[in-house]
Amino acid sequence: DRGPQLPGMENLGEDAIQFGGIEEASDIPEGMEFVMSSVPDGEVPMQVAGTSKGAEVVLSVKPVCMGFEDFYAAFTSDSHPSFSVSPCAGRMDRRGGEVTELVIKCEPGGKSGSWTGNLVINLPEDNSKICYVVKAEVF
Numbered sequence: 014d015r016g017p018q019l020p021g022m023e024n025l026g027e028d029a030i031q032f033g034g035i036e037e038a039s040d041i042p043e044g045m046e047f048v049m050s051s052v053p054d055g056e057v058p059m060q061v062a063g064t065s066k067g068a069e070v071v072l073s074v075k076p077v078c079m080g081f082e083d084f085y086a087a088f089t090s091d092s093h094p095s096f097s098v099s100p101c102a103g104r105m106d107r108r109g110g111e112v113t114e115l116v117i118k119c120e121p122g123g124k125s126g127s128w129t130g131n132l133v134i135n136l137p138e139d140n141s142k143i144c145y146v147v148k149a150e151v152f
Contacts, residue, residue: 041101047087047133050144057132059119059149067095067120068149072132073112076105078139085135086115088147092130095120096147105136121151 061068076082082105086098097118105113117132130147 041085041087045085045135045137047089047135048142049089049131049133050142053131053144053146055145057117057145057147059117059147061119061121061149061151063121063123063125063151065121067118069116069118070147072115072117072145074105074115074134074143075112076108076110077141077143078105078107078136080107081105082107082136082138084113085137087133089131089133092132092147093128093149095122095124095128095149095151096130096132098132117147119147119149119151121149125151127151 057070057072059068059070083102084105085102087101088096088098097120099116099118103113115132115134117130119128119130128149128151130149132145132147134143134145136142
C-alpha cells in the first residue's frame with residue numbers, strides 16, 4: 014500500500030485520451046522540388062556491370078540539424094533514369110546522433126556508359142538540403 018490517495022488523483026491515467034503523437038514522413042509531398050546546389054556535399058562513385066540486375070551503394074549521411082528533422086530524398090529531373098534511392102522519406106537524427114543510411118541503386122537494363130545522377134536530400138523544416146553527385150561507370 015502506498016498510503017492515502019491525493020484527492021482528485023484516484024484514477025490518474027485510467028481515463029486519459031491519447032493522441033497520435035509525432036508521425037514520421039513516409040511520402041514526398043506533392044510539389045516539392047529537388048534542385049542541386051552549385052557545390053555538392055560529396056561524390057558517390059559506382060561500378061556497375063551493364064548486363065547485371067544492377068548495383069547498390071549505401072550512403073551514410075551525417076545529421077546536420079539541431080533537432081530531429083523529416084527528410085525527403087530524390088534525384089533531380091536531369092539525372093540518368095537508372096538511379097533510384099530508398100528510403101525516399103524519413104526522419105533524420107539530430108546533430109551528433111545516428112547517421113541516416115540511404116541505399117542508392119543503379120539498374121542499367123543492359124546499357125553501358127558513364128552516367129551521372131544528382132541526389133538531393135531536402136530538409137524543409139530547416140530550409141536546407143544535402144546534395145551528392147552519383148557517378149556510375151557502367152561496363
